[in-house]
Amino acid sequence: MGFLQAAPQLPHPWRSEHLLHALLERALPAARRGALEADLDALGDYALMAWQRASISTRRTPVLTQWDAWGRRVDRIELTAAWQEGAQLTTRHAVLASGHEDHEHARLEEFARVYLYHVASEFYTCPLAMTDGAATALKTSGNRALIGRALPHFLSRDADTFWLSGQWMTETQGGSDVGHTETVARQDADGQWRLYGRKWFSSAVVGEAALALARPEGAGDGSGALALFYVETMDGAQRRPELVIDRLKDKLGTQELPTAEIHLDGLPAWPLGELANGVRQVAPMLNVTRSWNAICAVAHMARAIALARDYAGRREAFGRPLIEQPLHAQTLADMQAEFEGAFALAFEVAQLLGRVEHGSAAPHEAALLRLLTPLAKLWTGKLALRICSEALECFGGQGYIEDTGLPQLLRDAQVYAIWEGTTNVLSLDALRALAVDGLGALRTAVAAWLQGGDAHAVFAIDAALDAAASHLDTPPADRATLEAGARGLALTLARSAAAALLARQAAWAHSRGDARPAAALRRFLGHGLLRLADTDADDTALLLGCGRGSLLK
Numbered sequence: 358m359g360f361l362q363a364a365p366q367l368p369h370p371w372r373s374e375h376l377l378h379a380l381l382e383r384a385l386p387a388a389r390r391g392a393l394e395a396d397l398d399a400l401g402d403y404a405l406m407a408w409q410r411a412s413i414s415t416r417r418t419p420v421l422t423q424w425d426a427w428g429r430r431v432d433r434i435e436l437t438a439a440w441q442e443g444a445q446l447t448t449r450h451a452v453l454a455s456g457h458e459d460h461e462h463a464r465l466e467e468f469a470r471v472y473l474y475h476v477a478s479e480f481y482t483c484p485l486a487m488t489d490g491a492a493t494a495l496k497t498s499g500n501r502a503l504i505g506r507a508l509p510h511f512l513s514r515d516a517d518t519f520w521l522s523g524q525w526m527t528e529t530q531g532g533s534d535v536g537h538t539e540t541v542a543r544q545d546a547d548g549q550w551r552l553y554g555r556k557w558f559s560s561a562v563v564g565e566a567a568l569a570l571a572r573p574e575g576a577g578d579g580s581g582a583l584a585l586f587y588v589e590t591m592d593g594a595q596r597r598p599e600l601v602i603d604r605l606k607d608k609l610g611t612q613e614l615p616t617a618e619i620h621l622d623g624l625p626a627w628p629l630g631e632l633a634n635g636v637r638q639v640a641p642m643l644n645v646t647r648s649w650n651a652i653c654a655v656a657h658m659a660r661a662i663a664l665a666r667d668y669a670g671r672r673e674a675f676g677r678p679l680i681e682q683p684l685h686a687q688t689l690a691d692m693q694a695e696f697e698g699a700f701a702l703a704f705e706v707a708q709l710l711g712r713v714e715h716g717s718a719a720p721h722e723a724a725l726l727r728l729l730t731p732l733a734k735l736w737t738g739k740l741a742l743r744i745c746s747e748a749l750e751c752f753g754g755q756g757y758i759e760d761t762g763l764p765q766l767l768r769d770a771q772v773y774a775i776w777e778g779t780t781n782v783l784s785l786d787a788l789r790a791l792a793v794d795g796l797g798a799l800r801t802a803v804a805a806w807l808q809g810g811d812a813h814a815v816f817a818i819d820a821a822l823d824a825a826a827s828h829l830d831t832p833p834a835d836r837a838t839l840e841a842g843a844r845g846l847a848l849t850l851a852r853s854a855a856a857a858l859l860a861r862q863a864a865w866a867h868s869r870g871d872a873r874p875a876a877a878l879r880r881f882l883g884h885g886l887l888r889l890a891d892t893d894a895d896d897t898a899l900l901l902g903c904g905r906g907s908l909l910k
């Protein structure tokens with residue numbers, strides 16, 4: 358046999374992960390860090406095992422059996438091994454429970470676990486995120502009966518009592534625009550609310566509960582008339598007959614995740630609060646799942662980069678390892694710098710969430726969290742895809758070969774930009790957040806992060822924020838221009854915030870003799886912060902072959 362190329366090896370995701378180590382050292386008291394490390398080490402072990410298992414086994418996907426041999430409707434879903442292990446593993450290591458402990462670091466400690474577990478989970482993290490979001494929305498609702506009933510299950514540390522929750526919003530007409538929801542809530546003769554309708558993307562259909570948007574019968578049109586309901590899906594060991602699984606989705610990626618189309622045919626339901634303003638009531642859930650999305654996108658980038666970096670030391674071409682080829686090394690370092698910015702922003706959101714929920718946040722931090730959540734979600738969602746594409750290219754033709762496990766990284770990464778609101782929906786959400794406070798909270802935070810920071814970074818970040826402020830000064834009457842530029846604005850703000858966070862990290866590391874973070878900052882700044890777009894409406898109309906007027910309505 359001729360030459361055989363050595364395959365890439367995955368380094369231990371926790372023991373070799375210097376960014377997370379540095380973050381926890383900076384942000385957590387030593388005693389808390391010590392208590393956390395055993396869980397992180399175990400989740401890192403699991404991630405390594407899952408990678409090795411995947412390399413020696415045939416890939417499985419979930420299978421739906423709708424009818425048994427005798428004609429009974431069963432809607433049974435067989436899950437992959439990682440999904441079967443999910444409840445045991447995540448309750449044992451308190452993945453969700455840790456995020457709801459009563460201290461300001463709870464969310465950081467939760468998301469450190471999520472970061473290490475996510476890729477190995479085969480997107481079991483998706484229903485976990487929704488369960489976390491449901492727990493948060495229930496707490497916000499103050500509905501004591503539902504809190505008492507569901508929270509002990511959602512936050513259980515015992516797999517036998519643990520429940521997963523779904524989030525049933527998306528319908529065929531009301532996708533991003535949930536105001537078009539057609540599912541109806543009707544009270545039966547006993548006063549019990551029941552849901553009737555069709556939900557088009559149900560990612561946690563194997564769960565025991567869900568939060569669902571529905572229109573109380575007789576309520577008006579639009580999103581304000583929607584209500585938010587809690588439902589349970591099981592009757593003992595049987596799925597309730599009023600919940601029918603129509604089929605599993607045939608998706609580009611996340612194929613281990615059994616996303617389903619479902620029918621609700623009178624499923625019992627309980628309103629969380631008032632029988633209106635369901636979008637407002639579900640917003641705490643959305644903001645939590647968007648934070649998960651950002652952390653998981655960053656974890657996905659970390660995996661792609663770790664494999665590409667390892668391979669660069671094993672693969673020789675033109676007489677030397679790839680890592681010694683200047684252009685290849687440059688490519689990897691560029692990816693690393695962008696990843697470090699995204700990591701810093703996503704984990705800042707995690708820390709802010711913990712402080713705001715615990716009540717220990719500074720006065721500007723609630724508004725800051727409201728803005729940084731969509732920014733982190735939308736930027737990391739796009740970046741994960743770009744980094745995975747680049748990482749596959751680092752393997753040449755092998756990156757295109759299915760059983761290396763690499764193409765799956767790229768296919769799966771596409772989901773982060775779509776889930777929980779597309780890039781454009783999230784850019785408009787950032788405008789919603791900015792409408793309250795403008796750039797005030799962000800400027801206050803950036804000034805604090807940049808204290809004692811590198812002068813070049815201060816200059817570049819201030820210039821980017823000033824340019825963003827000019828765009829925000831668009832007269833309110835010209836809403837079309839503001840919206841057309843919303844993505845460029847959001848990306849500029851995300852990059853500026855990330856640069857300031859990298860500067861903070863660089864200053865902290867410098868005092869410990871570590872020059873790495875400063876290199877990440879320099880490289881990140883070199884890629885530029887400004888992403889404001891040319892939004893000339895006449896040009897847009899010409900390029901799209903439509904009248905200018907139709908763009909302004």
Ligand code: MFK
Pocket residue numbers: 480482483486487524526527532533534535536560580581634636637638640641643644646647649650653775776777778779782786789
């Ligand atoms: C591994 C990682 C896992 C991650 C989880 C993966 C799960 C994947 C499954 C899914 O993807 S489920 C589908 C997710 N769908 C979405 O995220 C919907 C995307 N669409 C939007 O976000 C729209 O912008 C929105 C539905 C919110 C528009 O609804 P409306 O009702 O037309 O918006 P409106 O009228 O501006 O807002 C209604 C209220 O909600 C307002 O409050 P008030 O009534 O007090 O004025 C808003 O301020 C409030 N609101 C909206 N978004 C908010 C928010 N409040 C706080 N935070 C937000 N993000």
